């Protein structure tokens with residue numbers, strides 16, 4: 001097999017379709033191994049930035065991106081015809097849901113069409129976007145078959161889900177084990193070989209369906225466990241028990257348990273969306289995924305719970321909700337990232353605005369500006385005075401750059417949804433902790 005030999009001798013190139021949180025780090029990992037990467041994106045702004053050697057992904061080093069462009073190892077394009085020049089093509093496009101929370105795989109279909117148009121023999125296509133089982137074989141394969149080439153002999157197709165965890169300082173694309181399942185055993189072999197050039201541990205499975213389902217299991221596992229502690233946090237508030245102490249205590253058990261923490265809800269492009277991909281598909285099998293649905297219900301109720309916490313606290317203040325200065329700390333969907341997609345902080349801000357709050361501001365060093373209900377808001381600069389002025393400080397994301405002891409010292413009142421203020425000393429009477437038992 002010529003392609004396998006080319007990959008094993010590292011004499012090959014890749015094309016990455018979709019240069020976002022997944023695609024650009026993947027492209028850079030290949031360039032670090034000396035493999036030329038053609039990056040393709042429909043977003044002209046991203047492509048132009050890369051062509052100038054500018055990085056836009058927080059976890060990547062600006063120097064590494066610039067060097068890859070200068071050495072012509074990373075070539076960014078909007079024109080998908082460069083696909084013909086690559087040996088292995090990775091599809092890393094978004095998989096959002098519709099307003100009715102049904103899968104939208106149109107980005108995968110468009111990228112597959114573009115690939116089919118430029119497909120030649122001795123190429124391997126690897127789908128990385130998270131999606132429901134059967135996508136690779138029942139949606140992508142028929143599109144690629146239009147090329148007239150023979151799968152498993154002339155070209156290869158596999159699913160290999162992404163596990164990148166933006167903001168994670170330990171685990172990144174290069175050192176996180178990865179799963180791969182090809183349409184035929186030859187497809188698995190070729191795609192696994194390409195992955196092994198940049199990733200040490202590659203786990204081969206029998207089919208794309210197994211790999212697609214495996215990825216959903218990972219994300220549903222997180223969603224269900226987070227929902228469990230979110231439900232218990234609400235119960236603990238009623239019972240006067242601190243859930244954070246409970247989870248910390250349970251985490252001392254060295255086997256059969258791993259800690260998950262409560263919070264204001266889940267966000268991002270994965271844990272919130274992916275479970276719906278499975279529950280949607282299950283309906284066509286006359287099956288109801290109860291765990292998935294219940295977890296989504298609990299997690300998606302959390303911003304509403306936080307809204308109630310804020311409203312209750314404001315009711316005790318000598319200001320109305322309309323007048324109250326509400327200062328949100330951290331709007332990204334999780335700690336130390338700049339990703340706002342489906343952030344629970346935005347949902348809480350939206351709900352409080354609907355309730356009549358007119359003075360909501362936010363501070364987030366990772367998110368200089370955002371759109372809320374069509375209005376552009378800019379992050380305020382952090383200062384002790386700003387904290388002290390606010391009637392209520394709502395901690396929605398616990399970025400490590402904030403000094404929570406200082407915040408606790410200066411704030412009149414804090415609603416803390418992340419236990420960020422756990423180390424605040426002295427009088428903590430100004431702190432209301434989600435799941436804190438009060």
Ligand SMILES: NC(=O)c1ccc[n+]([C@@H]2O[C@H](COP(=O)([O-])OP(=O)(O)OC[C@H]3O[C@@H](n4cnc5c(N)ncnc54)[C@H](O)[C@@H]3O)[C@@H](O)[C@H]2O)c1
Pocket residue numbers: 017018019020021022023040041042043046092093094095107110111128129130131162163164165166269270
């Ligand atoms: N972000 C994560 O942490 C993460 C982790 C694991 C898996 N995933 C999955 O990986 C996939 C990609 O996620 P992401 O966060 O990188 O998305 P993203 O939105 O950051 O990037 C996707 C890119 O694809 C581009 N694109 C869309 N259609 C295209 C087309 N037809 N041709 C070329 N480019 C196109 C978009 O312009 C965008 O730049 C999703 O399925 C997601 O669920 C994401």
